[in-house]
Amino acid sequence: MTASEPAAAVEAAEAIGAGTVEAAEAGTVEAVEAPAGGTAGPIGPDRTVAVVGTGTMGQGIAQVALVAGHPVRLYDSAPGRAEEAVAALTARLDRLVEKGRLDATARTAAVGRLHAARELAELADAALVVEAIVELLPVKQQLFTDLEKVVGDDTVLATNTSSLSVTAIAGGLRLPGRFVGLHFFNPAPLLPLVEVVSGFATEQDVATRAYETMRGWGKTPVRCADTPGFIVNRVARPFYAEALRVFEEGAADPATIDAALRECGGFRMGPFELTDLIGQDVNEAVTRSVWESFYQDPKFTPSLAQRRLVESGRLGRKTGQGWFSYAEGAERPEPHTAPAAKAPERIVVRGDLGPAAPLLGLFEEAGITVRRKKGGGFIELPNGGRLCLADGESSFEYPKQDIVYFDLAFDYAAATRIVLSAREDIDPEVLAEAVGLFQALGKQVSVIGDVPGMIVARTVAMLADLAVDTVDRGVATAEDVDTAMRLGVNYPAGPLEWAGKVGHQRVCDLLGELHARYPSGRYAPALGLVRRGYAEDAEDSR
Missing domain, CATH: 1.10.1040.50 (N-(1-d-carboxylethyl)-l-norvaline Dehydrogenase; domain 2)
Known part of the structure; x- marks a missing residue:
């Protein structure tokens, strides 16, 4: 069994709203209309679903299938593990009844559909088999070779792998076209995202059937091609x-x-x-x-x-110890926060601040006089310093000008902290004015070292770069990439949506500046991002 790595980062109640958690735990599944005709409709709830592997992920997948109405068979190669998993799932359903999240009648019906299998042969009538065993390619390949001798030719075979190639797992099968990846996120009953991964040989109808089945289970599936990391982990x-x-x-x-x-x-x-x-x-x-x-x-x-x-x-x-200590009584390190500073009474905003433009209204609401002048794209402070949005350059590159950079924020109004950076020998009065300016908005301020691209800006730019490349290589659609990143790792916005908000040309320029300072290829903008930047500029010039 393997848990998807980003999903382990999100505790259920923390990751999604309590109402959604209760619905997922109780197995509340909305009916999904099946597409007419063909074999690409969802697997009906009257058909058996088998889960191989009874660890945390296997049990979670079994619970999702069970509450969607399917008969479910659990199999594990370790003797007695399947029976233990049935008992654990039954206990979980009992707890939901006690909490009022599951009807007692529904619980009894679900338990009646849940069975342990002692031999693979007992999975012969399954319409779908989902594997959630150890992340070792030879072990998975052998399992599916054995399964193919047992199940019918119309059975969909699926792997929950988060790190192995779907194509490679299916490589030795007699019918690799009926093999697909179904990458659930842990805990499976709570998190909505499922990556439906098509291997090189996966038939379109099989991928569509798997996709529609996940929708029928109340999940939010996204389609992707077989690539390292799929969407989210990539x-x-x-x-x-x-x-x-x-x-x-x-x-x-x-x-x-x-x-x-x-x-x-x-x-x-x-x-x-x-x-x-x-x-x-x-x-x-x-x-x-x-x-x-x-x-x-x-x-x-x-x-x-x-x-x-x-x-x-x-x-x-x-x-008990990682970047931080988790020993009993250990104090959590606090972020660096600048002491209180006096805010300037007036500032001059030169040109367009791009995604930081909402700051102007916030400054005025705080009682700071804002004068607007043409050209530049920065804020001029009373002592002559410049306050610039992170653009991939560094303050030390301008020794004759006191420049303070401020980081990108997802929402400047909602942000509770603003990050600044400047070279070590900057005029202290200029830095104090910059700190005080943002403190006047009720923000805490952190001052970091003079690092190109700062923290949020370079992170968002790189996320956008990889997202664009993922789309342009045909791994997934833009909509599915953004959906996967919002639901799989709870980003405040999909990286493609965020890039559009910031401006593709601005993202591309920031990466270009980083690439000039770190010429390893790491920050070289994807060609698709460059194209989008040119198209954006052409549209703006019309």
């Missing part, structure tokens, strides 16, 4: 990688980086606390797997700092 890499890069450069500590992405970027959790929850070994292994699967593409390069953490045995919450 596109999400920069959320961790850029934070680790900023840390490795000594620009900010983990608590401050987490606070920036949470309180300024709008993400549910910061990457350091998130990887502590996932497990540093798990997160690092997924990163390394994706990197190696893409032939060591620099965009996916793992972090040496995280490797050292894993080597030291500091794996996060499960060992």
Whole structure:
């Protein structure tokens, strides 16, 4: 059994609203109208669903199928495990009844449809078999070879793998066309997303049938081609990688980086606390797997700092120590927060601030006089300093000009923290004015080192870059990529939506500046992003 790595980051009630949790736990499933004709409709609830593997994920998938009305058979190669899983699922349903989230009659009916299988042969009449066993390719291949000798030719075979190639698992099958990936997110009864993965040989009707079945189970499926990391584990890499890069450069500590992405970027959790929850070994292994699967593409390069953490045995919450300590009574490090400073009475805004334009209204509401002048795209402070939105450049590159950069925010009105960066020898009065300006809006302010692209801006730019590349390579549609990232890892917006909000040309320019300063290829913007930037400029010039 394997749990999907980002999903382990989200506790059920934390990840989604309580109402949704209750509906998912109780198995409330809305009826979905099947498409007319063909074999591409959903597998009907009268048909048996088999689950192989009875760990956390296997039990979760079985529960989802069970409450959708299917007869369910559980099989595990370890003697007695299937019976234990049946007992555990029954107990879980009993708890839901006690909490008033499941009707007692529905519970009795569900338990009556749940059975343990001692031999694979007992799965012969299953319309769908979902595998959730150990993430070892030869073991999975052998399982499906054995299953193919038992089940009918019309049975859909599915793997819940989060890291292995769907194509490779099906490579030795007699009928690889009926094989598909169904990547659930843990806990399966609670999280709505399922990645429906088509291997190289998967037939379209099979993928569609699997997709419609997931809809029938009350899930939100997204389609994707078989690629390392599928959608979520592929596109999400920069959320961790850029934070680790900023840390490795000594620009900010983990608590401050987490606070920036949470309180300024709008993400549910910061990457350091998130990887502590996932497990540093798990997160690092997924990163390394994706990197190696893409032939060591620099965009996916793992972090040496995280490797050292894993080597030291500091794996996060499960060992009591990761980036943070989880020992009893341990105090959580606080993010760096600047002391109170006096806000300037007036500022000059030169040109267009792009995605930071909402700040103007906020400044005026705070009683600060805002004069608008043409050209530049920055805020002029009374002492002559400039306040600029993070653009991939650094303050030290302008030794004759006091420049303070401020980070991108998902929503400047809702953000509770603003992050600033400046070179070490900047005029203290200029920095104090910048700090006071944002404090006047009721924001906490963190000042970090002079790092190009800062924290949120470079993270969002890289997420957008990988999302665009994922779409342009035909892995998934733009809508499915954004849906997967919102539901799978609870991003405040899909990366493609966010890129459109910021402006594709601005994202492309930021990555270009980063690429000039880190010429490894890591930040070279995807060609599709460059195209979108040109198209955007052409549209604006009309």
